[in-house]
Amino acid sequence: MSGAYVLEAHGIGVRFGGVRALTDVSVGIRAGEVCGLIGPNGAGKTTLFDVLSGIRRPDRGRMLLDGADITRRSPVWRARHGMRRTFQRQQLFGQLTVAEHLLVAQEWRGSGLPGGGLRDRRRRDRERRARAEEVLAGCGISALGDAYAGGLPVGQARMVELARAVADPPRVLLLDEPASGMSAPEREQLAAVVRRLAEEEGCAVLLVEHNVAFVMELCTRVVVLDLGTVLAAGTAAEVRANPLVREAYLGSAR
Template identity: 30%
Template sequence: MGILEVKDVNKRFGGLQALGDVNLSVKENTCHAIIGPNGAGKSTLLNCLVGKLIPDTGSVLFDGNSVLGRTPFEICQMGISRVFQTPEIFGDLSVMENMMIPLFAKRDGAFRLHAIESVASEAELRTDAERMLEEVNMLDKANMHSAAMSRGDKRRLEMAMCLVQNPRLLLLDEPTAGMARADTNNTIDLLKEIKEKRDITIAIIEHDMHVVFSLADRITVLAQGTPLVEDSPENIKGHPKVKEAYLGEAA
């Protein structure tokens, strides 16, 4: 059984069947890519995993526990982190503060009224934050105003914020959308490094085939809300159905 089990998930938006009988099993410590043309239901599926949407029917189990009906912060506390299509960071805060918040969330839970202690006195968390920034080559930017950084740096910061919590499952929603080639390659390298160094399961939604084939161990192709085929990258490349539904369109 995989760490993430999606069973018979259906989701309708009015007359539109966004997801129809989606079954998906993500094995632990693998990178599972979900691809598909626009409107295939990739983002809807992701939103069902993180608690933003609740499926009409079906079940989503993370490590044997249902995530349905839980709020996003509860699901995050269970060990699922999400990286957004456009980097979501705390733009008004410094890079260091951006890193401290997930660390506090990990240590103190969803809410703790620590209004008198000082952030500066948390040396241990600070060391953790610095180590993580070092890992993504951003330590020199620790005191920078995070909104002033380039998009590539924001993306890296967002990933660092997710990884510093040591999630068991990292969900990536088109992490290279709108990036220049060089930035895309940097992101691929970063993700490869993460995969090697950590015990982490990655589920990635991506349009860019270059990214998908460089990272994924397993690929699910989604079309019109249903999984078309699930297989290894080598087999997906030559699969006639996939070519027709997706790659053909791109080529």
């Protein structure tokens, strides 16, 4: 896949005291691409996600969104300019229904134009509900709309997190261990949704996942981190055949 990167990170460095979590890490994602980020525990994958999403500011390096420097931009600014993220640990509101999660994700756009009155607010409310229903159907979880998130099993909760992340259409989607705790059919559904987001909606997707087989089947490109540096990058076949990757990670990965 060719073309300009939507999201770029250049020379990212992060230290925790005397420990280098990331050293000169550079990565980019294009529109319509699903890129996998793999590596051993402690390789720096989640730290890189924290930097990309604005939760952690790097000690060195910079990030670009559509060519504009966003290194000092807040997580809220990034989210409102099309960057979405899920987390390794589930982040749902147990007392809200599944549908309410998707409505809340769209609230930042407001309930209507200033001075628009009740009619405008009602129109916006109908639009948000229609979008929520569309996303629930696209994620295969329409039947869960009225269910409270706190009672969902792990696999369904993961899919709800994805649905919430895309309720307001994203340009960049960062998925941290999205398939963790999912059954095989749930992973297939997840992969189908992610492919559709990339291929039909042009979303740039970067995902961290320990399930190597899932990554190799889903991703058009794979980046391998080891000890906070980029060990290799390329197609799934190229990464799988790389002897350095096999020695550092794939020989013991499942």
